[in-house]
Amino acid sequence: MPYQLYYWSHVQGRGEVIRLALEEAGVDYTDVAREQNSEEESRNVILNVLQDKTLSRVPFAPPFLVDGGIMIAQAANILLYLSDKIGLAPPDEPGRIFAHQIQLTVTDFLMEVHDTHHPISNAMYYEDQVEEAKKRSANFIDNRIPKHMAYYQNILNNNPTKSKWLIGETLTYPDLSIFQIVEGLRYAFPNAFSEVEKHYPKIIALRDAISIQPNTAKYLASKRRIPFNNMGVFRHYPELDK
Amino acid sequence: MPYQLYYWSHVQGRGEVIRLALEEAGVDYTDVAREQNSEEESRNVILNVLQDKTLSRVPFAPPFLVDGGIMIAQAANILLYLSDKIGLAPPDEPGRIFAHQIQLTVTDFLMEVHDTHHPISNAMYYEDQVEEAKKRSANFIDNRIPKHMAYYQNILNNNPTKSKWLIGETLTYPDLSIFQIVEGLRYAFPNAFSEVEKHYPKIIALRDAISIQPNTAKYLASKRRIPFNNMGVFRHYPELDK
Numbered sequence: 001m002p003y004q005l006y007y008w009s010h011v012q013g014r015g016e017v018i019r020l021a022l023e024e025a026g027v028d029y030t031d032v033a034r035e036q037n038s039e040e041e042s043r044n045v046i047l048n049v050l051q052d053k054t055l056s057r058v059p060f061a062p063p064f065l066v067d068g069g070i071m072i073a074q075a076a077n078i079l080l081y082l083s084d085k086i087g088l089a090p091p092d093e094p095g096r097i098f099a100h101q102i103q104l105t106v107t108d109f110l111m112e113v114h115d116t117h118h119p120i121s122n123a124m125y126y127e128d129q130v131e132e133a134k135k136r137s138a139n140f141i142d143n144r145i146p147k148h149m150a151y152y153q154n155i156l157n158n159n160p161t162k163s164k165w166l167i168g169e170t171l172t173y174p175d176l177s178i179f180q181i182v183e184g185l186r187y188a189f190p191n192a193f194s195e196v197e198k199h200y201p202k203i204i205a206l207r208d209a210i211s212i213q214p215n216t217a218k219y220l221a222s223k224r225r226i227p228f229n230n231m232g233v234f235r236h237y238p239e240l241d242k
Numbered sequence: 243m244p245y246q247l248y249y250w251s252h253v254q255g256r257g258e259v260i261r262l263a264l265e266e267a268g269v270d271y272t273d274v275a276r277e278q279n280s281e282e283e284s285r286n287v288i289l290n291v292l293q294d295k296t297l298s299r300v301p302f303a304p305p306f307l308v309d310g311g312i313m314i315a316q317a318a319n320i321l322l323y324l325s326d327k328i329g330l331a332p333p334d335e336p337g338r339i340f341a342h343q344i345q346l347t348v349t350d351f352l353m354e355v356h357d358t359h360h361p362i363s364n365a366m367y368y369e370d371q372v373e374e375a376k377k378r379s380a381n382f383i384d385n386r387i388p389k390h391m392a393y394y395q396n397i398l399n400n401n402p403t404k405s406k407w408l409i410g411e412t413l414t415y416p417d418l419s420i421f422q423i424v425e426g427l428r429y430a431f432p433n434a435f436s437e438v439e440k441h442y443p444k445i446i447a448l449r450d451a452i453s454i455q456p457n458t459a460k461y462l463a464s465k466r467r468i469p470f471n472n473m474g475v476f477r478h479y480p481e482l483d484k
Contacts, residue, residue, distance in 0.1 A: 056400040057340050060347045060393050070336055074346040081339060094312055097323060098299050104316040105302045107346075111353055119361050120374065121381035132362065132374050139363035151302050158298040 002028035003082070006049065007063040009033040009042040011232035012180075012225075014075050014110060015063040017103075020176040021079055023219035025086035031224070076103040079173050088173040095167050102155070102166060102174040106181065109148050113184065114233045116140045116240060130239065137240035141192045145185065149200045152178055156202040164202075164209050171213065178203060179210035184234035192242040244270035245324070248291065249305040251275040251284040253474035254422075254467075256317050256352060257305040259345075262418040263321055265461035267328035273466070318345040321415050330415040337409050344397070344408060344416040348423065351390050355426065356475045358382045358482060372481065379482035383434045387427065391442045394420055398444040406444075406451050413455065420445060421452035426476030434484040 003022065007015030009031075022029045033042040046062050049055070049071075059073030065082070072078050080100050083089035090096050119136040120129040155166050163169045166178065182203060185193040197204055210216055219225055228234055245264065249257030251273075264271045275284040288304050291297070291313075301315030307324070314320050322342050325331035332338050361378040362371040397408050405411045408420065424445060427435040439446055452458055461467055470476055 053396065054400070056397075056402055057336075057343075058393075058396065058400075059343070060350075060390075070339070072339055072343065074343050077339065077343050077346055080342075094299075097312070097314055097319065100322075101299075101301070101314065101316050101319050104319055104346075104349075108302075108353065111350065115357065115361075119357075120377045121385065123381060123385050129377075132377070135362045135371075135374070139365060143363065143365050148302075151300075154295065154300065155298075158296070158300075160298055 001068060002030050004030045004032050004066040005063060006032050006046050006066070008046065009036070010039070010226065010229070012184075012228065012234075013232045014061075016180055017075055017106070017173075017177045018063055018065070018078050018082075019224070020180060020216065020219070021082060021086065021088055021173045023224070024171070024176055024213060024216045025088055026215045027086050034224075076100065076107050079103055083173045088171070088176075090167045090170075090172050095172075099167055099172050099174050102152075103177060105148075105151070106174065106177045109144075109181065110233050112140060112144055113188070116188075117235050117237060126235075126237070130237075133237070133240055137189075141189060141196075141242060145189075145193070145196055146199075148181075149196065149203060152181075153200045153202050156206060164205055166206070171210070175206060175210060176216070179207050179216075182207040184228070187228040188234040188236050189241045190236070195242075243310060244272050246272045246274050246308040247305060248274050248288050248308070250288065251278070252281070252468065252471070254426075254470065254476075255305075255474045256303075258422055259317055259348070259415075259419045260305055260307070260320050260324075261466070262422060262458065262461070263324060263328065263330055263415045265466070266413070266418055266455060266458045267330055268457045269328050276466075318342065318349050321345055325415045330413070330418075332409045332414050337414075341409055341414050341416050344394075345419060347390075347393070348416065348419045351386075351423065352475050354382060354386055355430070358430075359477050359479060368477075368479070372479075375479070375482055379431075383431060383438075383484060387431075387435070387438055388441075390423075391438065391445060394423075395442045395444050398448060406447055408448070413452070417448060417452060418458070421449050421458075424449040426470065429470040430476040430478050431483045432478070437484075 005018060033045055036042040036045055050059060052058060057071060063075055063078060064071055064073040065078045072081050090099050116137040117126055117133050118129065119132045161169045165171055165175050247260060275287055278284040278287055292301060294300060299313060305317055305320060306313055306315040307320045314323050332341050358379040359368055359375050360371065361374045403411045407413055407417050472478065
């Protein structure tokens with residue numbers, strides 16, 4: 001039975017780090033909401049799970065993954081569960097703990113990215129929080145992007161194996177998430193990030209190395225890769241860029 | 243060698259869910275920053291690690307834990323690592339995955355709590371983002387607190403064992419984090435939360451059950467429990483309450 005991934009069918013969002021891992025691993029999976037016949041059915045197949053009051057172990061939000069009898073939510077938790085099974089985990093226990101640590105830092109960063117355009121509330125339109133979004137984005141660009149980039153580049157610099165990957169000598173799942181961050185920041189903040197990225201050549205080299213992995217390259221060129229848009233985590237509003 | 247926890251010495255903050263677990267388990271640990279002779283030394287013992295450019299697996303931020311030769315960051319990752327060793331993990335693998343899933347949802351919630359008083363930037367004073375904080379807090383109180391409370395109460399309602407705990411028949415580490423959320427919301431939003439909490443009797447019963455566990459009760463009455471204050475995650479600003 002293939003893995004069943006449940007995530008919104010119209011955005012990369014918080015589900016993309018899992019899609020990237022499943023695709024790079026080349027394993028069989030169903031992107032459940034994308035297999036439905038209408039947008040409404042796509043939404044409902046997720047909402048029906050979230051709103052099922054009889055489930056004893058319900059997710060708080062998508063993404064969630066069904067593997068046989070188990071349902072797992074929270075993107076980093078899903079990657080922790082999957083990574084060994086699909087060959088994207090470091091081989092040793094300290095490496096696995098560190099991979100999860102990086103992934104949780106990426107998770108925090110993605111939440112910050114989301115809040116650049118929704119600093120007041122998820123339940124309000126962007127248009128009703130533009131002024132606050134401008135302030136938050138300016139701070140995000142000046143302080144948070146460089147802090148995260150410096151952190152990830154330092155990990156690359158200090159990998160004792162001197163490989164191009166974050167951990168050890170092989171590609172592991174957090175490498176794919178760093179690719180996603182670079183792609184997302186290039187989309188959301190093209191002016192600001194084109195300056196910033198010059199300072200992080202190892203991160204860009206990692207991004208480039210991921211982009212030419214055969215399975216990932218195939219995925220990125222396919223219709224399965226949903227284009228960035230202004231409904232996801234990374235959104236491009238020129239007024240929030242530099 | 244006792245576990246060495248590194249977290250700011252003046253706040254509960256993101257480290258408190260770990261302190262609660264170590265205390266409830268009754269295991270030997272050193273709260274490293276609190277063992278120093280001055281505030282400056284307390285800060286430096288953490289900053290020296292974060293700024294050590296030679297470390298190959300450096301934390302992004304505290305809390306982090308040292309256990310012999312391994313250093314682990316991210317609160318939920320630390321709890322995942324510790325919980326089995328200190329007797330606070332569910333006994334079976336699906337239970338462990340679900341415990342981590344709940345803990346990651348708590349982590350997201352704590353980030354949202356922090357952003358009620360810092361919706362624009364961590365690098366700016368609260369006083370320079372009060373107006374935005376008022377808007378964010380009003381939405382947080384109306385939408386986010388009930389959403390999270392309903393989620394945790396639903397887990398309690400649907401625990402197939404009918405125990406008072408989140409998972410199975412025994413106390414596990416996410417139960418302690420729910421206790422911390424209730425205490426924090428009572429401190430930060432006393433007016434708003436005194437109304438809200440009436441709707442979640444099972445969560446309050448869980449909070450009460452935690453508060454009388456012998457080890458936790460001893461901890462809460464000791465000087466090791468740092469009082470809530472306006473430097474942590476949960477802060478009380480009357481203008482942000484109802």
